[in-house]
Amino acid sequence: MVDTKTQETVREGAIYGQITALGHEQLVICYDEPTGLKAIIGIHNTVLGPALGGTRMWNYASEEEAITDVLRLSRGMTFKAAISGLNLGGGKAVIIGDPKLKSEAFLRRFGRFVQSLGGKYITAEDVNMGTQDMEYIAMETKHVTGLPDVKGGGGDPSPVTAYGTYLGMKAAAKKAYGTDSLQGKKVAVQGIGQVGKYLVNHLIKEGAEVFITDIFEDKLQVVAKDTGATVVDPKFIYDIDMDIYAPCALGATVNDETIDRLKCQVIAGAANNQLKDEEKHGKLLLEKGIIYAPDFLINAGGLINVYAEYLGGYNRDLAYQQADKIYDTCISILDKSEKENIPAQQAAIEMAWNRIQAMGKVKLSH
Numbered sequence: 072m073v074d075t076k077t078q079e080t081v082r083e084g085a086i087y088g089q090i091t092a093l094g095h096e097q098l099v100i101c102y103d104e105p106t107g108l109k110a111i112i113g114i115h116n117t118v119l120g121p122a123l124g125g126t127r128m129w130n131y132a133s134e135e136e137a138i139t140d141v142l143r144l145s146r147g148m149t150f151k152a153a154i155s156g157l158n159l160g161g162g163k164a165v166i167i168g169d170p171k172l173k174s175e176a177f178l179r180r181f182g183r184f185v186q187s188l189g190g191k192y193i194t195a196e197d198v199n200m201g202t203q204d205m206e207y208i209a210m211e212t213k214h215v216t217g218l219p220d221v222k223g224g225g226g227d228p229s230p231v232t233a234y235g236t237y238l239g240m241k242a243a244a245k246k247a248y249g250t251d252s253l254q255g256k257k258v259a260v261q262g263i264g265q266v267g268k269y270l271v272n273h274l275i276k277e278g279a280e281v282f283i284t285d286i287f288e289d290k291l292q293v294v295a296k297d298t299g300a301t302v303v304d305p306k307f308i309y310d311i312d313m314d315i316y317a318p319c320a321l322g323a324t325v326n327d328e329t330i331d332r333l334k335c336q337v338i339a340g341a342a343n344n345q346l347k348d349e350e351k352h353g354k355l356l357l358e359k360g361i362i363y364a365p366d367f368l369i370n371a372g373g374l375i376n377v378y379a380e381y382l383g384g385y386n387r388d389l390a391y392q393q394a395d396k397i398y399d400t401c402i403s404i405l406d407k408s409e410k411e412n413i414p415a416q417q418a419a420i421e422m423a424w425n426r427i428q429a430m431g432k433v434k435l436s437h
């Protein structure tokens with residue numbers, strides 16, 4: 072006999088509710104008493120291949136917050152891999168706690184959890200996890216990428232991410248101005264960290280007029296001195312006279328407050344989840360005629376880099392060749408957005424799903 076009360080409880084539970092809403096395949100809760108490791112691995116979709124996505128370590132305020140984060144991030148990886156033409160699914164892991172808790176034993180225990188999934192999930196670096204951590208994880212599992220270049224890994228993915236972002240920006244400029252040349256274009260780069268600083272170099276080389284901002288004044292002065300870019304106070308970055316806004320720091324910077332202030336024709340940057348509300352702010356940009364280069368496509372260089380490593384015998388040229396495709400894909404998305412009068416982000420998600428569905432059928436065929 073079916074216990075309808077229990078069924079109802081299960082259907083309405085917070086975790087299954089979220090998994091159902093976002094379409095995940097699996098959520099793995101890991102705990103290890105001796106090391107204190109608490110990790111959650113989210114596997115969103117493995118139709119195209121194993122779920123690859125970094126591990127983030129964060130002092131989450133609650134378990135719910137960690138679960139929400141891993142579910143949201145792993146879903147994003149599915150779209151990123153699919154739209155980039157990679158044979159990878161979407162996954163992500165979060166470790167709950169202060170990054171100071173990390174030790175060899177702690178990381179190797181996490182590696183064993185990854186290994187227990189038999190290759191369905193492949194890990195890499197993310198916030199508060201570096202190449203040294205990946206080396207410890209690699210002692211327990213072969214399902215890990217993001218190893219240092221001296222160990223045959225892909226090393227720092229940021230230059231490839233910056234290159235893809237630059238190409239996505241050029242594609243968006245082509246749509247907005249009829250030419251993809253960035254010469255003389257005023258570009259505001261928000262955040263000159265790992266990716267931002269490489270992006271600035273590409274822009275300066277092409278003759279763009281570059282404005283930079285960051286919360287660290289010393290970093291700004293170094294980049295300004297090296298490149299000739301103009302420094303802007305972080306508070307005023309949305310208000311300056313610019314053609315292109317390149318968010319390369321935080322997510323959700325395209326929101327109710329900033330859309331009114333931005334006077335640009337193009338938004339193209341490396342930050343994840345730039346639109347605070349994907350649906351609402353995607354539509355607002357469309358209405359305002361601002362060309363938006365979807366973040367998860369144009370910042371896919373990092374994933375492309377670890378994919379090249381995953382294929383074996385890491386080859387940087389191969390990573391750059393794959394990243395070159397970002398330009399054409401971005402043009403196709405923006406064409407679809409224009410033709411169907413839908414936000415670019417929505418067009419990108421639809422194209423990613425179409426590929427997953429088509430490849431799902433290929434895999435089912437005899």
Ligand code: NAD
Pocket residue numbers: 228229232261262263264265266267284285286287290305319320321322341342343370371372373374
């Ligand atoms: P990073 O931490 O090296 O750089 C971020 C920079 O933004 C830092 O210099 C920081 O001081 C600055 N910053 C923070 N808050 C700011 C604010 N309010 N105003 C202005 N500047 C601010 O990170 P990164 O690796 O360069 O990545 C940048 C963004 O791109 C992140 O959102 C990241 O998730 C995304 N991303 C990075 C990669 C990669 O390969 N590194 C890949 C995909 C996506």
